[in-house]
Amino acid sequence: MRTVAVAVTDGMLHFELSVAYEVFGSAPADVTEPWYRLLGCGPGTVRAGGFRLEPDHGLDRLPTADTVIVPGWADVDVEPPGDLVDAVRAAHRAGARVASLCTGAFVLAAAGLLDGRRATTHWAHTGALAARYPRVQVDPDVLYVDNGSVLTSAGKAAAMDLCLHLVRLDRGSAVANAVARRLVVPPHRAGGQAQFVPSPVPAQENHPLAELFPWAIERLDHPLTVEDLARRAAMSSRNLGRQFRSVTGTTPLQWLLTQRIRRAQELLETTDDSVEAIAAATGMGTGTTLRRHFNRTVGVPPDSYRRTFRRSRAEGAADGTTTSERQAATSQT
Template sequence: MAVAVVDDAAIPIWDAYELAIACAVFGTPQPELTDTWYDFRVCAERPEPGPEASTTAPGSAGFSFGIRTPHGWDALAGADTVIVAAVPQECVDHDVDLPAPFLTALRAAADAGARMVSLCTGAFALAAAGILDGRRATAHWAHTEQLARRHPNVTVDDSVLYVDDGSVLTSAGMTAGLDLCLHIVRTDLGAHIANQLARRLVVQAHRPGGQAQFVDLSVPATDDEGLAPVLHWAGRHLDRPLTVDDLARRARMSPRTFFRRLQAATGTTPLQWLLTQRLARAQSLLETTDLPIEQVGECSGLGTAANLRHHFAARLGTSPADYRRAFRP
């Protein structure tokens, strides 16, 4: 399969959770899925040669984690993708400056053409390096106000899970970082591999970046139990002309109630949820079958080939034919 592979993913690390996400996605080879995976490196401010090299990531409860790595910030120079997992909390809360050599290394990597990625408060590092100037970006909703105040040249969006701005990608905190990492795998290696990896990680295969960060979870648990069967059924019948009324009827709810509960549970509308599922089905069919484009549109529920091309261009920035060429032998 023709793939765009990241040769190196270099991560300056202070926060253990975001580091763990990046390690789980990019640092673990997946030979059952593909022969080609990421050459992954963790970078630290004060590396030492050999297995005893370490730095620490302070935890919120006063403990710390040891992180061993022989790679310093100079390793960013050879990376195709640089992921800043997080920055020290004092840099967020008290405007403490990040180390100048670190920011210089980030600028050099960006100038060399590396794809720059931040998870959670890592956006503060990209912003301090000037990489986010004139761009739209996000971070954890609890820190977006500080980010916007400190960096007025950045358009900060606190309402999304992640932002893909081409060569620069930013995510909100916690599991939104996992969503962005899976989005990168999907971009590099295709929907099928990303979906299989998500299944191994026991997470949702794809949440659109525009989905809301903060979802009202005050809906009783029985509501989710009522939604799950109908959403599972819809996922198996995407080729049908499904409507909100159809799904609401099957869930034994009024259309208004169904709309409200699905939006509360997923952060998106029923029609957008259906579109996302159908695009994922179309991507999988293009990667794994030789079906004509017209039939891919029909089987995924997107209708005509022209409609399929429209949605691919709008959501993925490519055509179905080009997508197939990129992810098929």
Template structure:
């Protein structure tokens, strides 16, 4: 029997913990053998801030598991509990497959399991992860990353995507699909978490760029060059590029391109404009150009994005 251990510490959020319990801990008549599931952690740990977890075993038992699931941290801004980090590191050294849900990736990074590897976490915390763990190759756009013996997922519901991926790896597509139908969730979601990230704030903190960014965003439907931006900022094009990149982390044209895609997202969500009209409103020119760049940045084509978010609205 494949043993799955869920790591719980005081303050663990409830959602990801419940998702792992439902997938691996419930008795399933879907395969010849399912999982032996155990909860390991601090005694009387408060889950979600109010529910007492009552773990079956201590964190040291993680080293006996075949798969270890690490749910979200209580607060990604705080260092993960040293006892949890040590237990996860020991479990991986003993041969366990380790998977994190949402900000649980910070535990894996603190344990050194993500050094030199590609990983993800909730989009709101990817910048913090890059800053705190520069050896980790953070991918902010995907729903989950499979590095073999170490896996990470994006925020909240993406934890379920990763759990179903593990079922698919262990038992095959048919079993994963059957479980998804039972849970009434999609067996595989298209795209990544880029489609769920809210539009970037256009007005930077830098006083030189604040007016330039606002001016550029107000005329996204019109051609805009680096020279145009430089004149607006009162700089030479070379100085603008250097200053812009230092402040925003990207070149002026790349920022402008991202803003056009963000505006397209907003129009697809809030209007009935055709894809051709959205392309014109955002300076993309043609629907073909919009589809290409939108799919590259968001992970799904404009039509699929509209179906998802207009239906939700």
């Protein structure tokens, strides 16, 4: 029986904590083999949101576990607690497999476990992780990263993806699928965080491109060029590029591609149009071109995206939410 220790501390995100307990706390009804032994480990009474928790064990039990789970916590601007960092480092040195959920990656980075390794966290905090820990190879476009003894996940629902991945490694696909069925979640999601990240449209309106953006978005079915955009903005192509870098952080053509992909996502969610028709409506030309750019940008083919989010729309109709609201909830919480 594998021992899984969950490291709890003040200010942690209780969603990720509950994910770990749901996956490792009890076996599905049709699994008869011994399940995990789950330990809650923390420095005495801890607070998470409006809850107070009393872990059964101290952080000194982490090095005795086979797997250590580090949930995230809300305030990533604050350095992780030193006793937690030390205990996680000691657990890894003792041979434990260490996995972070969401912003728990900041703990692993502080412990030095991510130095020279690829890692991820919630898309809203990947920039902060990379800036604070430059030796970490931050990948913002994946749901989780498996480095063998060190694993990291993206935000919220990706915590479930990583926990199911751990079960799959330990017990096989059949058992992981049984856990997923009990929790009513897919056993494995295709794609990465890019499908949940909102497209970058500047919030401020007092910049030189404020009138150009809506003009271009209304004409995405046209084969717009940098020269077309520069002419509309009454500036040189070189100056246009500088302005785009300043306002959006990207190039005019990359911004255009992002808007075309976003429009394609909306059409896949809300219409029954063929991929060829959507390619024409978004200025992609052919279905082959759309599939190539969509797969590379979003992480899944258009047909897979449509199946996922059309299902979400149907579920949203039942509970009164829209697909955009569900996407926002997925990406922001």
